[in-house]
Amino acid sequence: MRLFWRPATAFALAFLCASLGTARAQQQPENIPWENSMAIAQKMAIxxxxxQTGSKGLPLAxxxxxxxxxxxxxPEIFAYRYAPGxxxxxxxxxxxxLEGDSYQEVLGDIPGARLVPQDKIALSPFKRNGFFDIQSDTMTIGWGGKRYVDASTLPASTLDGTAFxxxxxxxxxxxxxxxxxxxxVSAACQCQFNRFQKVGFTQADLDAYAASLMGEDFDYPIGDKEDAWLALSKSAQDVATGCEVASGKSQWPPAYFDHGDRPQQKLNFGAFLDACPAQDFIMTNHKIGSPDRALALCGCVAREIPTYGPT
Incomplete structure (x- = not known):
């Protein structure tokens, strides 16, 4: 399967490499930054x-x-939980x-998504509603606002793209x-128009965005309509960037987290990730305020510790 851009390659290769099994992994050179990062994710996932399942711990593999x-x-957390058969x-x-104050599992309602092999999962170059589409075997899944769903079930539209x-x-x-x-340029503009239809732009939205591209004569919405315009503009920019990424002209910022470029020691993060989210100064911060958001923050802090130390 084609992996659309380098962060997506890392995303899929991580699935693949982790599923090769302990015996084969021992034959490969150590990559301590990756191992530290995956150890943090595994602790969070447990x-x-x-x-989610009522089952404690993580079985081998x-x-x-x-x-x-x-x-x-x-961080979003992708986890694979092994069980025979x-x-x-x-x-x-x-x-x-992390949706609002808590982590929500977002694959459970998609038939077959639990069982897709990891080497058949990849990120799309396109975003929808702020999240990357995911290619899950032969199905594209997209963010529907609260969870991932079969993208073919999401609203699409048929538009007149002449003005745009x-x-x-x-x-x-x-x-x-x-x-x-x-x-x-013709190919890039056609790509954008095609994507606007896939993500359900209305004709009014498309015409307004087309007018904004012409510059001087466009009156940008203010007041009550400003937030809606900003959301529309962000969605349109995501479409434009996606087309550039798909054509190889650009890249998104990394969708995986920096594992550090300095020498690291392999660490055990269990005690830290048990203690950190329970700290009062974290839980009472107005931007945190929930155990899951505290866990997400502490996961980010833990990722920095192997490179920069605990201070």
Missing amino acids: GLLER SFAIDVDLNLDGL CDGVNCGNFLFV VAACQKNKLSEQPSQGETEQ
Whole structure:
């Protein structure tokens, strides 16, 4: 399966490498930063999986990694819980997303998602509602606002793209573009228009965004309509970036977390991740305020400790 951009490659390879088994892993050179990061994710996953499944601990051949699917700086946790003859209920693939004050498991309602092999999971170059689409075997799953769902079930639209494509091309092209540049711009604008339909843009939204590309004569919404316009603009920019990534012209910021580029020692994070979320100064912070958000913050802090120390 094609892996669309380098962070996605890391995302999928982590699944694959972790599922190779302990014996084979011992034959590979140590990558201590990755091992530290995965140890943090596994510790976080143990409690989340226990809450989700009622089963304690992680059986051998289970693993977890952290990934940032909405680029907000806080980790989502992908976990694979091994069980012989897994039925896809309390074992298999799990994805925990920090939604509001708590981690929510977001794969459970998608038929077959628990049992998809890890080497058939990859990130799409496109975002939807702020989260990356995920290719899960032959199914594309997208963020529906509260959880991941089969993207084919999400609203789409049929639009007239004449005004948008013209505005897009004019916005991108210089006065005397080369033939090759014209073709590239045409493809990029068509990609954006196609994606706007897939994510359910309305005709009014598309026409307003097209008008904004023309610049001087567009009256940007203010007051009560400003927030809606900002959300529309962000969604449109995500579409444009996705098309650039898909064409190889750009990259998203990494969807995986930095494992550090300094020498590290392999650490045990269990005691730290038990104690850190319970600290009063963390729990009472107005931006935290819940055990799961505290866990997410402490996971970020733990990831820094092997490189920068505890201070």
